[in-house]
Amino acid sequence: MRRYRWSRLADLGFLAFLTACAAVAGAALYYHGQRLERQAATAERRLLEADALHTLDHLEQTLTTVNLTLQSLLETGYTTHDAGTWNTLLADALRHAPHLRSLSLLDDHGQVQASSNPANIGLRPALEDYLPHESGRLGLLRIGSLHTGRDLADGRPVGDPTAAPPELGFLPVIRGVAKGEAGMLSLLATVNVDYFLNRIWAHGLEQTAWIDVLRYDGALLFSTRERALDAAIQTANTDIVTGWRTGYELGGLDQAPAGHTLITTWRVARALPIGVLARAEREQAVQAARLEIHRQAIILVPLIILAMAGVLAGYVALRRDARRRIAAQDRDFDRMACLLDALPASVLLFGQDGRALLTNRAWQEFAATHAAQVPHGALHYRDYARLFRPDGSRSDDTAEAGIGAVLLDEKPAFEGEFTLADGHSALRLLARPFSHDRLRGVVVLQLDVSDRKRAEERNRLLHAALDAAANAIVITDPDAVIEWANPAFAALTGYTPDEAVGRKPKDLISSGRQDAAFYSALWETILRGEVWRGELVNKRKDGQLYHEALTITPVPDRSGRVAHFVAVKEDVTQRKLQEHDLKRLASVDPLTGVSNRRVFMERLAFELARVRRYGEAAALLMLDLDHFKLVNDRHGHAAGDAVLRSFTERAAAELRQTDTLGRLGGEEFAILLPETDEAGACELAERIRLRLAGQPIEYGGQSIAVTVSTGVALLESTDPHADAVLARADEALYRAKQRGRNRIECADALR
Numbered sequence: 001m002r003r004y005r006w007s008r009l010a011d012l013g014f015l016a017f018l019t020a021c022a023a024v025a026g027a028a029l030y031y032h033g034q035r036l037e038r039q040a041a042t043a044e045r046r047l048l049e050a051d052a053l054h055t056l057d058h059l060e061q062t063l064t065t066v067n068l069t070l071q072s073l074l075e076t077g078y079t080t081h082d083a084g085t086w087n088t089l090l091a092d093a094l095r096h097a098p099h100l101r102s103l104s105l106l107d108d109h110g111q112v113q114a115s116s117n118p119a120n121i122g123l124r125p126a127l128e129d130y131l132p133h134e135s136g137r138l139g140l141l142r143i144g145s146l147h148t149g150r151d152l153a154d155g156r157p158v159g160d161p162t163a164a165p166p167e168l169g170f171l172p173v174i175r176g177v178a179k180g181e182a183g184m185l186s187l188l189a190t191v192n193v194d195y196f197l198n199r200i201w202a203h204g205l206e207q208t209a210w211i212d213v214l215r216y217d218g219a220l221l222f223s224t225r226e227r228a229l230d231a232a233i234q235t236a237n238t239d240i241v242t243g244w245r246t247g248y249e250l251g252g253l254d255q256a257p258a259g260h261t262l263i264t265t266w267r268v269a270r271a272l273p274i275g276v277l278a279r280a281e282r283e284q285a286v287q288a289a290r291l292e293i294h295r296q297a298i299i300l301v302p303l304i305i306l307a308m309a310g311v312l313a314g315y316v317a318l319r320r321d322a323r324r325r326i327a328a329q330d331r332d333f334d335r336m337a338c339l340l341d342a343l344p345a346s347v348l349l350f351g352q353d354g355r356a357l358l359t360n361r362a363w364q365e366f367a368a369t370h371a372a373q374v375p376h377g378a379l380h381y382r383d384y385a386r387l388f389r390p391d392g393s394r395s396d397d398t399a400e401a402g403i404g405a406v407l408l409d410e411k412p413a414f415e416g417e418f419t420l421a422d423g424h425s426a427l428r429l430l431a432r433p434f435s436h437d438r439l440r441g442v443v444v445l446q447l448d449v450s451d452r453k454r455a456e457e458r459n460r461l462l463h464a465a466l467d468a469a470a471n472a473i474v475i476t477d478p479d480a481v482i483e484w485a486n487p488a489f490a491a492l493t494g495y496t497p498d499e500a501v502g503r504k505p506k507d508l509i510s511s512g513r514q515d516a517a518f519y520s521a522l523w524e525t526i527l528r529g530e531v532w533r534g535e536l537v538n539k540r541k542d543g544q545l546y547h548e549a550l551t552i553t554p555v556p557d558r559s560g561r562v563a564h565f566v567a568v569k570e571d572v573t574q575r576k577l578q579e580h581d582l583k584r585l586a587s588v589d590p591l592t593g594v595s596n597r598r599v600f601m602e603r604l605a606f607e608l609a610r611v612r613r614y615g616e617a618a619a620l621l622m623l624d625l626d627h628f629k630l631v632n633d634r635h636g637h638a639a640g641d642a643v644l645r646s647f648t649e650r651a652a653a654e655l656r657q658t659d660t661l662g663r664l665g666g667e668e669f670a671i672l673l674p675e676t677d678e679a680g681a682c683e684l685a686e687r688i689r690l691r692l693a694g695q696p697i698e699y700g701g702q703s704i705a706v707t708v709s710t711g712v713a714l715l716e717s718t719d720p721h722a723d724a725v726l727a728r729a730d731e732a733l734y735r736a737k738q739r740g741r742n743r744i745e746c747a748d749a750l751r
C-alpha cells in the first residue's frame with residue numbers, strides 16, 4: 001500500500017536528516033577547530049610582531065648607543081695618537097658597555113691600533129661586506145655580519161646565514177671619523193650577540209618561535225634558533241629580504257615553503273640596514289589549539305553521537321510503534337475487507353484524494369460483469385460516479401456531486417437511486433463519511449434494487465388495478481380488523497378507507513338481517529382455509545340496506561397459518577330487486593294484481609295442511625261474474641278489464657290481512673279465508689255480493705251493472721289435496737249459477 005512507500009520514504013528522509021545533522025555537527029566542529037587554529041595563528045602572529053618589534057627596538061637602541069659611544073670616543077680621542085691612551089680609553093668605555101665584547105681603533109689601513117682586548121691589536125679585520133658600504137659619510141654606523149667566536153682575535157664570519165648560529169658569536173660594527181689629511185680613524189665594536197639573545201629570551205619568546213636578525217643583503221646578524229635553515233626557508237627569506245630594500249617596514253605572511261607552514265612577520269629598521277624576521281612553525285603554533293580542539297572533540301563528539309543515537313533510538317521506537325499501529329490497522333482492514341466481501345452489496349472506500357482504498361468482492365464481480373463501462377486501473381470516485389445517472393425518484397443530485405459533497409464534508413450523508421448506463425439496472429447508492437485512525441474518506445454502499453423496483457412497479461400496477469376495481473375489496477387481519485380497503489368499498493358502504501381501517505366489518509356494516517348461525521358457518525369455512533361465497537344484507541353508513549355478494553378468501557402466510565382475509569364485495573341490490581319483481585310478477589295476476597292461480601293454489605294447499613295439522617276452520621269462496629261475456633260484448637274488452645279490476649278492489653276491501661284473493665282465470669276468482677267457518681264465509685260472500693250488486697261500475701261514461709255468483713266450501717282435514725276443496729267450491733258455484741246467479745251457494749258437504 002502507498003502508506004508503506006511513504007513510510008520507507010520517511011525512514012530515508014529521517015536518515016538523510018540525521019546524516020545532515022551529523023554533517024552539520026562535524027562541519028561546525030571542523031569550523032570551530034579552524035577558527036581556533038586561525039585564532040591561535042593570529043595570536044602567534046601578534047606575538048611574533050611584538051617579538052620582532054621589541055627585538056628591533058632593542059637592537060636599534062643598542063646600536064644607536066654603540067654609535068653614540070663610538071662617536072663620543074672618537075671625539076674624545078681625536079687628538080690622541082698614543083695607542084696606550086686609546087687602549088685605556090677603550091677599556092674604560094667597555095666597562096660601561098656590557099653589550100660589547102671589545103672596542104678597537106683601526107687606522108687608515110684598517111689595522112687595529114688599539115683595543116680594549118690586547119689580542120685584537122695588529123689584526124686587520126675584513127670590512128668589505130659591512131653595510132652600508134663606505135660612502136664617505138663617516139658618521140654612519142656600518143654593520144658587519146655575524147662572527148663566530150668571542151672577539152676579533154678568535155672570530156671569523158659565519159658567512160652562511162642558513163647555517164646553525166654559533167654557540168658563541170659577536171657582531172662587529174664600525175664607525176669612522178676623518179683625521180686630517182693623514183687619513184681616517186675608525187672604531188670597531190664587537191657587539192655581544194648573547195646580550196641580545198638574553199634580552200629576547202627574557203622578553204618571553206615562545207618555544208615554537210625564532211628570530212633571525214638580518215641585514216638588507218640577507219647576511220645573518222644573529223638568530224635565536226639553534227639549528228640551520230633548510231633551503232626552502234632560505235629561499236623564502238631571500239624573497240622577504242629582497243622586499244626590504246623597497247622600503248617595507250612591517251609585514252607578515254603565512255609562508256609555505258616546501259615541508260613547512262610558517263607564520264612569518266618582520267620589521268625593518270628605518271635608520272639601519274637591518275630587519276627582524278620573527279617566525280614560527282604554524283603547526284607548532286596551533287598545536288595548543290589543536291589539543292584544545294581534540295579535547296573538546298573528545299567531549300563533544302561522544303555527546304553528539306549520544307544525542308544522535310538518542311534521536312535515532314527515539315525515531316526507531318516511534319517508527320516501531322507506528323508500524324505496530326499500521327499492522328493493527330492492516331489487520332483491522334483485512335478483517336473489514338473479509339466482512340465486506342461477505343456482503344451481497346458492493347462496498348467501495350474512497351480516500352481523501354478520491355481514489356479507491358478498498359473495494360469488496362461484490363463490487364469486483366459487478367465491475368467484471370460491467371467491464372465495458374467500469375474503468376480499469378485505480379478507480380477514482382468521479383469515474384465511479386459517472387457510471388450512474390439519476391432516476392429522478394429520490395434525488396436530483398448526480399452521484400458525483402453527492403459523493404463529492406460527503407467527501408468534502410459539505411454533507412453528512414448522501415443517498416439516491418440511479419440507473420446504470422445500460423438502463424436496466426436500478427441501483428441505490430448510500431455515501432457516508434468514514435474515519436479510521438488517520439484514514440479518512442467516504443464509504444459508498446451500492447445496492448442493486450432492480451428487483452425491488454420491479455416489485456414496486458408491479459405493486460403500483462396492482463394497486464391501480466385494485467383502486468380501479470368496481471368491486472369493493474377489503475383486506476383484514478385474522479381477527480377481521482380491516483387493514484386496507486379500496487375506493488369501491490367507500491362507494492359501496494359510505495365509509496372511506498381511512499374510516500374503515502382498524503375497525504371490523506361487523507361494527508361498520510352489519511344489518512342484523514343475518515343470524516348468528518349464518519356468521520358461524522361463514523367463520524367455520526374461512527378458518528378452515530376455504531373460500532366462502534354468499535350473499536347477505538348489509539347496512540350503509542347512511543343506514544340504507546343493500547345486498548352484497550361476498551367472497552372471502554383466506555390468505556395464509558409462509559407458515560401456512562391464515563394471516564389475512566381478502567373480501568370481495570359486489571353490490572347485488574339491483575339484481576335482488578329485479579328478482580323480487582320477477583318473483584312478484586310470477587305470483588300475481590297482471591290485470592288485477594291479486595294472486596294468480598299458482599300462488600293461490602299453493603296457499604290453499606298450505607292452509608289445507610294447517611287444517612289437517614291443527615284442525616282449525618278455513619273456508620274457500622269461488623266467485624264468478626255473471627254474464628261477463630255480455631259486458632265484453634256490450635262495452636268492449638277494455639271495459640271488461642276495468643270491471644274485473646273494480647271487482648277485485650271491492651272484494652279486497654272486504655278482506656282481512658290474512659285472507660287471500662286470487663284470480664283462477666277469466667272472470668273466475670277465489671278467496672281463501674283462514675280461521676273462518678261457514679257462517680263467516682257466507683257473510684263475507686254476501687258483503688261482496690252486495691257491494692258489487694249495489695253499485696254499478698263506472699267506466700268510460702257508462703254505468704255497468706255487474707253481479708257475482710259465489711260457491712262456498714270449507715276446508716276439510718280429510719281433503720286429500722287442494723283441488724278437492726276447489727272442486728267442492730266449484731260445485732257450489734255451479735249451483736249458484738244454476739239457481740239464478742247473484743247468489744251464494746254452499747258445498748254439499750256443508751249441508
Ligand SMILES: Nc1nc2c(ncn2[C@@H]2O[C@H](COP(=O)(O)OP(=O)(O)OP(=O)(O)O)[C@@H](O)[C@H]2O)c(=O)[nH]1
Nearest residue numbers: 624625626627628629630632637638640641666667
Ligand atoms: N274483458 C275480458 N273478458 C274476459 C277475460 N277473461 C275472460 N273473458 C270473457 O269472459 C266471458 C266468459 O263468458 P262465459 O264463460 O260464457 O260466462 P258468462 O258470460 O259470464 O256467463 P255465466 O258465467 O254463465 O254467467 C268470455 O266471453 C271471455 O271472453 C278478461 O280478462 N277480460
